[in-house]
Amino acid sequence: MSTTTALPHWDMTVVYPGLDSSEFAQGLSQVLQHIDELASFFAEKQVQALPAAPVLDDAFVRDFEQVVARYNAMSDEVRTISVYISSFVNTNSQDDLAQAKYSELQRGLTLLAQQATRFTAWIGSLDVEALIERSQVARDHAFPLRKAYKQARHLMSPVEEELASELNVSSGSAWTKLHGNISSQLNVPLKIDGETKSYPMSAIRNMAFSEERDLRRLAYEAELAAWKSNAVPLAAALNSIKNEVNVISRRRQWESPLEASLFDSSIDRETLDAMLSAARASFPDWRRYLRTKARLLGLEKLAWYDLFAPVARESKVWEFAEASNFIIEQFGSYSQRLSDYAARAFRERWIDAEPRPGKRDGAYCASLRADESRILANFKPAFAGMSTLAHELGHGYHNLNMLKRTALQRRHPMTLAETASIFCETIIRHAALGQVEPSEQIAILEASLQGSCQVVVDITSRFLFEQNVFEKRQRRELSVDELNELMLDSQRQTYGAGLDEAMLHPYMWAVKGHYYNTGRSYYNYPYMFGLLFGLGLYARYQQQPEEFKQSYDDLLSSTGMASAAELAQRFGIDIRSESFWRSSLDITRQDIDLFEQLAAQR
Structure with a gap:
């Protein structure tokens, strides 16, 4: 299945004409200068850990409000130029000019990160509750200020924090960059019909969606061989x-990296345990889905390379233009505002959809400036490709609803970042299922279950793997073979009898860039939270659509201004209760039941 029309590249010229333009050079120079000026301003106002809480007189309140205003403005300015440069790096990692400019910006980002730490330490020195009473600006930022006050209790000394941020450029961030460069530039030789060609890794992994099992197997074997040949630097x-x-978490007096991650995610361990327990209870249903898929494919048991195999030929080919029109129309069934937003994103070329060498795999949405976002996708002309577009547009709509919030108010955790994306994805799935014949329904339903299985089952395997790596890495380095075995063990625990244990993916630790991030550990369970929370909200929408609409946009707007538990309570949801997570998983269980019914009719 191949697209017959050219897929769009995003338009970044509305920001600067190009990386080699004088306008960009001036913009980058100005941003770096403004970061230096912010650092000087923070030093002047003694924005740092203080030996004693200052008197909150009128002069101090004015200084506080100026600090917040400058910090918010600087965050917005950096966001735009950072996303602009990244748009070139992520679509062509071999763009030397883009890599050089990002490295140049990195110096400023390091200095800004140091100011963020100073700001947190400063807030930790204040009587925050008294400040909230005295200042409207503080009241507007009550949640991030209270969170910063708690986080300050987990900071190292100012000198240690500054040293850690400076060294991160040549340690954690450098290792992250290495993984990104290796994985995006990896060309994989593959022999098909006697002819060997070289393919980018993203193209090899896309072959997992092929109807031809031999091609899926050959691509899987070639992929594993490629990861094996690059395993040593990636393991390092x-x-x-x-x-x-591990070291930084211990120095900051967190019990573990997981404890720090839960704090960042604005949830507690009780919530995580309730969700994971509900997920484990659902594994038999997911294995039932995998066994049904195997039968449809004429197999005794699925191999890893069968996970994404189509179970039915999609007679419907969703070309990009048709997919965009369908999304715009169906978003309108929820609200005109959502539909208009999607139409603008397509019209103004906010989306880079074409897969190509050097381009990052997968998809994401980044807030660029004001109400504009940019979406990276690797579009396939199938329902799954359209679903991904809807998902990422949901992120963009989330950004739109935070338009009037300041940078500090917009900082929402990953757990809540998937709220709108899952909601929008569900709108499209339900609409598509209602407009096609039963023979086509099974393909759409399977695409949805395929994604949900990844988020519930595979995400659990990734969580278990990362938990084990953190624990074992406290003692010594882990070899490639040990990392492979930990990954295989995690997959056995989760997929169980749903997959052929002789055909798993030992190098999934090398594939997923989510593991290679010092600033965001456990980049896995928040996706499950997002899926199940989003499904729970969609169920509330179906029950009381008009009442739901009155509150939903405000919920999205407030995701950086309250904890996940507080926001969920607005819709009568208790996220610490396993019963809520089970009720969300009941929705996927109903889909599995329907999938089995449709499979039995074939």
């Missing part, structure tokens, strides 16, 4: 990153 990167996170 992973070992170094996990050790750095």
Whole structure:
């Protein structure tokens, strides 16, 4: 299945004409200068850990409000130029000019990160509750200020924090960059019909969606061989990153990297345990889905390379233009505002959809400036490709609803970042299922279950793997073979009898860039939270659509201004209760039941 029309590249010329333009050079120089000026301003106002809480007189309140205003403005300015440069790096990692400019910006980002730490330490020195009473600006930022006050209790000394941020450029961030460069530039030889060609890794992994099992198997074998040949530097990167996170977490007096991650995610361990327990209870249903898929494919049991195999030929080919029109129309069934937003994103070329060498795999959405976002995708002309677009547009709509919030108010955790994306994805799935014949329904339903299985089952395996790596890395480095075995063990625990244990993916630790991030550990369970929370909200929408609409946009707007538990309570949801997570998983269980019914009719 191939697209017959040219897929769009995003338009970044509305920001600067190009990386080699004088306008960009001036913009980058100005941003770096403004960061230097912010650092000087913070030093002047003594934004740092203080030996004693200052008197909150009128002069101090004015200084506080100026600090917050400058810090918010600087964050917005950096966001735009950082996303602009990244748009070139992520679509062509071999763009030397883009890599050089990002490295140049990195110096400023390091200095800004140091100011963020100083700001947190400063807030930790204040009587925050008294400040909230005295200042409207503080009241507007009550949640991030209270969170910063708690986080300050987990900071190292100012000198240690400054040193850690400076060294991160040549340690954690450098290892992250190495993984990104290796994985995006990896060309994989593959022999098909007697002819050997070289393919980018993203193209090889896309072959997992092929109707031809022999091609899926050949691509899987070639992929594993490619990861194996690059495993030594990637294992070095992973070992170094996990050790750095362990050391920094311990120095900051977190019980573990997981405890720090839960704090960042604005949830507690009780919530995580309730969700994971519900997920484990659902594994028999997911294995039932995998066994049904195997039968449809004429197999006794699925191999890893069968996970994404189509179970039915999609007679419907969703070309990009048709997919965009369908999304715009169906978003309108929820609200005109959502539909208009999607139409603008397509019209103004906010989306880079074409897969190509050097381009990052997968998809994401980044807030660029004001109400604009940019979406990276690797579009396939199938329902799954359209679903991904809807998902990422949901992120963009989330950004739109935070337009009037300041940078500090917009900082929402990953757990809540998937709220709108899952909601929008569900709108499209339900609409598509209602407009096609039963023979086509099974393909759409399977695409949805395929994704949900990844988020519930595979995400659990990734969580278990990362938990084990953090624990074992406290003692020593882990070899490639040990990392492979930990990954295989995690997959056995989760997929169980749903997959052929002789055909798993030992190098999934090398594939997933989520592991290679010092600033965001456990980049896995928040996706499950997002899926199940989003499904729970969609169920509330179906029950009381008009009442739901009155509150939903405000919920999205407030995701950086309250904890996940507080926001969920607005819709009568108790996220610490396993019953809520089970009720969300009941929705996927109903889909599995329907999938089995449709499969039995074939």
